[in-house]
Amino acid sequence: MSTTGEIPTHTSATSPSNQPTKRDRRPRYHVQQVRESLTKRVVKCLCGTLLTLLLVVGILGFILWLSLRPHRPRFHSTNFLFPALAQDNGFDNAQITFNVTIRNPNQNMGVYYYSMEGEVYYREQRIGATPLSLPSSFPYYQESKSTIWIPGQLSVPTTLVVNDLRWTELMEDRATGTVWFRLELTSRIRFKISMWESKPHRMHATCHVAVGQDGLILPVSKGKRYTLYFS
Incomplete structure (x- = not known):
């Protein structure tokens, strides 16, 4: 309370x-x-x-x-002649001439060629080799979107090596109507755009060429594009 x-x-x-x-x-x-x-x-x-x-x-x-x-240069075979094939006794004056075009497909990029050599193979055996001349002295610079023409020649006894056995094989293939050769071009190249230049690359361009009994290139090989790879 x-x-x-x-x-x-x-x-x-x-x-x-x-x-x-x-x-x-x-x-x-x-x-x-x-x-x-x-x-x-x-x-x-x-x-x-x-x-x-x-x-x-x-x-x-x-x-x-x-x-x-950079796009690779494009090589095309325009001509390949082996006139001695048309003669049974053409061994002593055998001579091979060929022409190749090189296209630079790049829009704003040029190509430097520091050297170039052509080699001819028959049945995968080299029968000749020769240095090739470009339109001017090396290093030669090819402008973008341009095409150049490269001639080559091999002859006995300087640059073409054809012995009796090889000539017999050539005559045997001629009897079939077609003689196959492999033409390989090698070069050291460098790409250039403005002030930038790539490192040198060893380029190999190879093409199989078919020749008829008269020693002239067959239509199947005329204008044929070369296979290109780098090493």
């Missing part, structure tokens, strides 16, 4: 007025949602921009690579 006569009352530790209501929490929740949504949009925008830049840089790099990538 209270001595003062007052009726005791029960008080709570926290007043209901101090507790957040649903109305108080709702605006805070919306603010938080807006912030998270805005952050996601900014991140998505940055990622999209970055991916777009990477795509543009990749496309530009690919286009630049295509424009600067």
